[in-house]
Amino acid sequence: MQITRQADYAVRAVLHLARVNNGERAATSTIAQEQRIPPSFLAKIISQLSIAGLLHTSRGARGGVTLARDPKDITLLEVVESIDGPIQLNECVGEDGICSFDDNCPIKAVWCDAQDALVARLRNTNFGQLIAQPT
Numbered sequence: 001m002q003i004t005r006q007a008d009y010a011v012r013a014v015l016h017l018a019r020v021n022n023g024e025r026a027a028t029s030t031i032a033q034e035q036r037i038p039p040s041f042l043a044k045i046i047s048q049l050s051i052a053g054l055l056h057t058s059r060g061a062r063g064g065v066t067l068a069r070d071p072k073d074i075t076l077l078e079v080v081e082s083i084d085g086p087i088q089l090n091e092c093v094g095e096d097g098i099c100s101f102d103d104n105c106p107i108k109a110v111w112c113d114a115q116d117a118l119v120a121r122l123r124n125t126n127f128g129q130l131i132a133q134p135t
Contacts, residue, residue: 007083009037010045014054014079018071018127025064045083052082072128080122087122089115 012035020026028046032039046065049055054074056066067074081087090111092099099105 003080004084006041006045007080009035009041010049010079010083011076013037013042013045013065014049014067014074014127015130017055017065017067018074018131020066023066025058025062025066027064031065048083049079052078054078054082067127070128071131072126074127075123076125076127076130077119077122087115087119089118 013031016031016035017026028042029039031037032042037045046055046057050057050068054068056068058064077087086094088094092105092108093111093115099108101108
């Protein structure tokens, strides 16, 4: 299992913005170049993150992109889910729990535990923590 390339790019873009001093605006062209993200792909990602309330965008000569909240208030889970939607390791783990074996399946508990652990890890990791780590 792997997150989408789009979610990976979104995480890298938010991490880049978290590292910008004093919440200054960053040009999307700079983010694209430094994070090795195709500019047209980044534009779509920035739009989705903005709609999700994670980024502010502005146009013009003094335009650019900034985080909508402090880095410590943005989690990895928010960024990944704003791009890929809710994390679901298997269809039986979702709210609808589609499984022909119902509760008699010994694997369902493993999927549920693994998903819970992953979601908790992403929810408990914020960009303030990530930028505080040495690179």
